Structure formats: structure tokens, C-alpha cells
Amino acid sequence: MFGFHYRLERNTIGFVLAVIVAASIGGIVEIAPLFTIDETVEEAPDMRVYTPLELAGRNIYIREGCYACHSQMIRALRDEVERYGPYSLAVESQYDHPMLWGSKRTGPDLARVGGKYSDDWHVAHLNDPRDVVPQSVMPAYRWLSRTELDSDDLGLHLKAMRRVGVPYTDAMIVNAENDAYGQAAPGSKRAPGVAERYGEGTNIRAFDGESDRLTEMDALVAYLQILGRLTDAAYERKTEAEE
Incomplete structure (x- = not known):
């Protein structure tokens, strides 16, 4: 076998053809499933898009490298389902650009962390993880509470997301900055437009506990609190399986 390989390496044309064949096989294996995507990806009529504040929080999550230690993909394994909740469905990530499935779990998977803890817990955890999880190796992110959210370009971000298939409406794009403020200030005149x-x-609600200003902490907590809650498709599938 090695003799055949050595001879192939000395034959430039033969070696190039072998590389093309190998690459073609790998490409077909990756591309072929896309032709059946309409049959394999679940439907989720109740799926909603990220709000501007949640999308800003997702950007902060990416900026701070949270995806390097936390995955967002629960596999269909008993121990993972029992620990984290229903396994992840492809449809749940259809509005994620880029996707954050990941495979590194220095920290727990966050695919279903939305609603699991209170806003106060998340704020305390981000300010100093050891305050709520003594054995945590996660760094602190205290500056998020002190840093005002830059919301000037949120409309442009929503517009860019629409270009790649996220169904943001013109009204959502025009009101992006107001909606970001309104979501974190329930008593303001901007809040009804968000709903x-x-x-x-x-x-x-005031995610960081202060409704008089909009901070990066508001955005990140808003994002964490919606993870796994954009659609109930996974929970409905779990109920059907149990029946």
C-alpha cells in the first residue's frame, strides 16, 4: 500500500487527480444534505426574530468570546437532555448568523438557559461569577454594567440580517433604536411598540435593574434570557415523543 502511495507522489498528474477525487467525495458528502433541507429542517410557525436589544446582546456575547467556553447545541444523548433540556433542533438556529453551536464546554451549554435563572442572578454572575458559582473559572465582566450600549447602528444591523434571510420588517428596522431602549424600560412610551x-x-423589563439607562449588561442579559425561547418547537416535539 505504501509503495502505491510513493509511486503516486512521484506522478504529479496522478496525485493531483487523486486529490481532486478525494476533495470531491468530501464536498458531495457535505453538500448533498442541503438538497433535502426542506424535508429535514423542522417547521416552527411560532418562531420569532431577535429584538434589537437581544441582537446587540448576541454581538456582545460574540465579542467577549463567550462561545469559546459555552456551546449552544444540546445533543440527543440522555445525559445531556436530562441536564439541559430537549435536544436542539436545526430550526432554532435559522436566524443565527453566525451560528454558535460550538463543541467546547468549559462552561455549561447555554442553548436553553433562557428563563432558567433570574435577571438578578445573571447580573451577579457576570459581575463576579464566584458570587453565585464558587467553583467557576469564568472571568468577571463588571464593565458591562458601566458601559452604555451603542445603539446608533442597530437599524443597519437589522437591515444586514434581512439581507441574509432574517424576516425583519421595515418598521422593525426604522424603530430599532427605540425598541432597544423600550425593551429595557417597561414604563416608557417606547415599550408598547416592542410588544x-x-x-x-x-x-x-429593566434587565440590569436600572431602567433610566441602557447598558451592555441589559443587552447581554436580554440575549441570555431568550436562548431556547424563540420557538417552542423543541418542547412540543418532546411532548409528542412522550405521548
Whole structure:
């Protein structure tokens, strides 16, 4: 076998053809499933898009490298399902650009962390993880509470997301900055517009505990609190399986 390989290496044309064949096989294996994507990806009529504040929080999550230690993909293994909740469905990531499935679990998977803890818990955890999880090796992110969120370009970000298939409406794009402030200030005049555009079930509250200003802490906590909650498809599938 090695003799054949040595001879192939000395034959330039033969070696190039062998590389092309090997690459073609790998490409076909990766591309072929895409032709059946309409049959393999689940439907989720109740799926909603990220609000501007949640999308800003997702950007902060990526910026701070949180994806390097936390995955967002629960595999269909008994121990993972029992620990984290229903296994992840492809449809749940259809509005994620880029996707954050990951495979590194220095920290727990966050695919279903939305609603699992209170806003106060998340704020305390981000300010100093050891305050709530003594054995944690996660760094502190205290500056998020002190840093005001830059919301000037949120409309442009939503517009860019629409270009890649996320169904943001013109009204969502035009009101992006107002909606970001309104979601974190439930008593303001901007808050009703958030529920009108993104649904009555949208989390509208002062995520960092202060409604008089909009911080990066508001955005990141808003994002964490919606993870696994954009659609109930996974929970509905679990119920059907149990029946």
C-alpha cells in the first residue's frame, strides 16, 4: 500500500487527480444534505426574530468570546437532555448568523438557559461569577454594567440580517433604536411598540435593574434570557415523543 502511495507522489498528474477525487467525495458528502433541507429542517410557525436589544446582546456575547467556553447545541444523548433540556433542533438556529453551536464546554451549554435563572442572578454572575458559582473559572465582566450600549447602528444591523434571510420588517428596522431602549424600560412610551412588533411574550423589563439607562449588561442579559425561547418547537416535539 505504501509503495502505491510513493509511486503516486512521484506522478504529479496522478496525485493531483487523486486529490481532486478525494476533495470531491468530501464536498458531495457535505453538500448533498442541503438538497433535502426542506424535508429535514423542522417547521416552527411560532418562531420569532431577535429584538434589537437581544441582537446587540448576541454581538456582545460574540465579542467577549463567550462561545469559546459555552456551546449552544444540546445533543440527543440522555445525559445531556436530562441536564439541559430537549435536544436542539436545526430550526432554532435559522436566524443565527453566525451560528454558535460550538463543541467546547468549559462552561455549561447555554442553548436553553433562557428563563432558567433570574435577571438578578445573571447580573451577579457576570459581575463576579464566584458570587453565585464558587467553583467557576469564568472571568468577571463588571464593565458591562458601566458601559452604555451603542445603539446608533442597530437599524443597519437589522437591515444586514434581512439581507441574509432574517424576516425583519421595515418598521422593525426604522424603530430599532427605540425598541432597544423600550425593551429595557417597561414604563416608557417606547415599550408598547416592542410588544407590538415582536409579540406580547417579549421580555420587557429593566434587565440590569436600572431602567433610566441602557447598558451592555441589559443587552447581554436580554440575549441570555431568550436562548431556547424563540420557538417552542423543541418542547412540543418532546411532548409528542412522550405521548
